[in-house]
Amino acid sequence: MRLCRIVVLMAAVSLAACTTANRPAPLTVTYIANTGFLIECADRKILIDALFGGFAEDWCFVPSDSVVELMTAAKPPFDHIDLIAVTHAHTDHFNPRLVIDHLMHNRRGIVVCPAQTVRKMEIDPRYADLKGRIHIMPMPTDSISELTIAGIGVKAFRTPHLHAADAHRDIEHLEYLFNVGGRMIFHTGDSGLNDVRRYEGYGFGKKPIDLAFVSW
Numbered sequence: 001m002r003l004c005r006i007v008v009l010m011a012a013v014s015l016a017a018c019t020t021a022n023r024p025a026p027l028t029v030t031y032i033a034n035t036g037f038l039i040e041c042a043d044r045k046i047l048i049d050a051l052f053g054g055f056a057e058d059w060c061f062v063p064s065d066s067v068v069e070l071m072t073a074a075k076p077p078f079d080h081i082d083l084i085a086v087t088h089a090h091t092d093h094f095n096p097r098l099v100i101d102h103l104m105h106n107r108r109g110i111v112v113c114p115a116q117t118v119r120k121m122e123i124d125p126r127y128a129d130l131k132g133r134i135h136i137m138p139m140p141t142d143s144i145s146e147l148t149i150a151g152i153g154v155k156a157f158r159t160p161h162l163h164a165a166d167a168h169r170d171i172e173h174l175e176y177l178f179n180v181g182g183r184m185i186f187h188t189g190d191s192g193l194n195d196v197r198r199y200e201g202y203g204f205g206k207k208p209i210d211l212a213f214v215s216w
C-alpha cells in the first residue's frame with residue numbers, strides 16, 4: 001500500500017493578514033489514484049472519486065487492493081468520512097459496489113453524485129437501506145446546485161466531460177467546489193479546462209481557490 005500524504009501550505013502573504021481566529025484550518029490531502037483524493041480539514045473528511053478499483057489497466061492509476069480494502073471497510077485513514085463525492089460514472093472514478101461497501105461500514109457518510117451513478121447503485125439490494133444518505137445532484141446543463149453536508153459547503157457544477165462532442169456525450173458529469181474549514185477546494189473530475197468563459201461565469205477569478213485538482 002502506498003499512500004502519498006501532503007500537507008498543503010497556503011500562500012504566506014494572504015495568511016499573514018489573518019488573525020489566528022479566522023485563519024483557515026490546516027489541510028491534508030492523501031492521493032489515492034487517478035483523480036481520487038482524501039481531503040482532511042477542520043475535523044472533516046472528504047473522499048472524492050476514490051472508491052474504484054479491482055481492475056488492472058495501463059491507462060490510469062488504480063488503487064491497490066490493500067487501499068481498496070481499507071476504503072471499503074472504512075478503516076483509517078478512511079474512517080469517519082463525512083462526504084463521498086463522485087464526479088461521474090466512469091470506472092476509473094466510481095465503482096457502485098465499493099461505494100455501497102464503504103457506506104455499510106461508515107454510518108455517517110453522505111454521498112453526492114450524478115443520477116447516472118445512482119442507477120448503477122440501485123441494482124444492489126443494499127441500496128434501499130442507504131438511499132437516504134445518497135444525494136442526487138440536479139443535472140440541467142450548466143446548472144449549479146448548493147447544499148451543506150456536515151458543515152461542508154458543497155457546490156456542484158453540471159459540466160461536460162472532456163470529449164463530450166463524441167465518446168462521452170452521454171456522461172453526466174459534475175465538478176465540485178467545497179468550502180471546509182475556511183478553505184475553498186475545487187475538483188474538476190474529467191472536465192476540459194478550456195472553457196474560460198464558463199469558469200468566469202461561475203465567479204472564479206473573483207474569489208480565491210485554495211486548492212484545485214485539475215484534469216490535465
Ligand SMILES: [Zn+2]
Pocket residue numbers: 088090161190
Ligand atoms: Zn471520465
